Amino acid sequence: QLVVVVNTFSVWEGEEDNATSTRDQIVYAGVLTLLKLNNLSALPASVYDRLQELMSYPHQWVRLAGSQLLGHLLSAHDCKTVLSAATSGQVFGDNPRHKIDELIKLCLLQIRSSNILPEHALQIVKNVVWLTSALLFAPEDKPEEGMWSTRDLIHRLVVFASVESSQDPTNSLKRGIILKWVGALVNTVDKEQLAPHLPALVAPVHREVKNSSGPVCEMATEVMSFLRDKLGNETLSQALVTSDKARSEIKRKRKRETALAAIANPESHAKRKVKVNLAKREKRKEKYKMLKAKQFKSH
Secondary structure (H helix, E strand, O other), X not given: OHXXXXXXXXXXXXXXXXXXXXXHHHHHHHHHHHHOOOOHHHOOOHHHHHHHHHHOOOOHHHHHHHHHHHHHHHHOOOOOOOOOOOOOOOOOOOOHHHHHHHHHHHHHHHXXXXXXXXXXHHHHHHHXXXXXXXXXXXXXXXXXXXXXXXXXXXXHHHHHHHHHHHHOOOOOHHHHHHHHHHHHXXXXXXXXXXXXXXXXXXXXHHHHHHXXXXXXXXXXXXXXHHXXXXXXXXXXXXXXXXHHHHHHHHHHHHHHHHXXXXXXXXXXXXXXXXXXXXXXXXXXXXXXXXXXXXXXXXX
16 A cells, blocks of 8 residues: 555646646655654665655645655654665665665755745755754765765855855745755754864854844854854854854955956956956845835835
C-alpha cells in the first residue's frame, strides 16, 4: 500500500493540459496520506527519490506538502548521529552525505522562489536547521567535489538575505527565513560547535538591526537578544567584531579591484558606475516610500 501511495508522486508524461488539475489533486492527496502515517521511518527509500519532484512541483501546495513530508521524515531521525559511522547507510542509503547534499540544494531552490506561502517558509526553516545541524555534527566535514560543506551552506544562505536587502528591500521574506534559521540553529547546536561559523551567522542579524526598519528589524532585534542570552555577551561580541573585520576587508578588496579595473578598462568602469548609481537612486526611492508609508500608518 505504501508503494502505491509513493507512486502517485510521479509526474506523468504525455498528459493533456486539462488533466493537470486532477494530477495535482492526486499527488497532493498522496502526500497528505503519508503525512498522516505514524511510522514514517518505515517508508521505502524511494520516497527520498521522489522528493525532488515534489519540492520543485509547479503547484505551490504540493511544494508545501513535499517540504512538510521532508520535515516529517527528517524528524524521525537524530541529526546528531545520522552521518556517523554507526548509522551510516541506515537512513539515507549507501551515501548519506550525498543525499544530505541533495536535500540541502532542494531546500535552497525553494528559498529562491518568489512565491512562498508563510507556512512553507516556516517549514523550510525547520528543514534547513535539521540539515545544517547534521553537517555540524558530522565526524568530519570534507565533502566530495561538487558537494557543499557547512561553510558553503551558511555562506549561500547569508547571501540570500544580503541580496534581498540590497536589491529588494521592500520584500523581507527571505531575510525572515534566514533570521529564523539563525535563531533556531543557535538554539539547536552547542555554541562550541558553532564557534567557527558564528561571525557569518551573526552578520545578517546585525545588518538588519542597523539598517532596516519595520517587522524585519523587530525580528532581527529579537534574534539578536536571543543570541546574546544563548551565547553570552562576550562570545556574541567577539563574533560581531570578527564579522565587522571580515566585511571591512571585503570592502577594501573591492575598492582595490574597482580602482584597478578603472585603469585597465575606463569605458567599462564608467558604464558600471552609472549602473551602480542608478541602483542606489532606486534604493533611496524605495526607502523613501517605506518611510512615507510608515508615517501615514502612524497618523
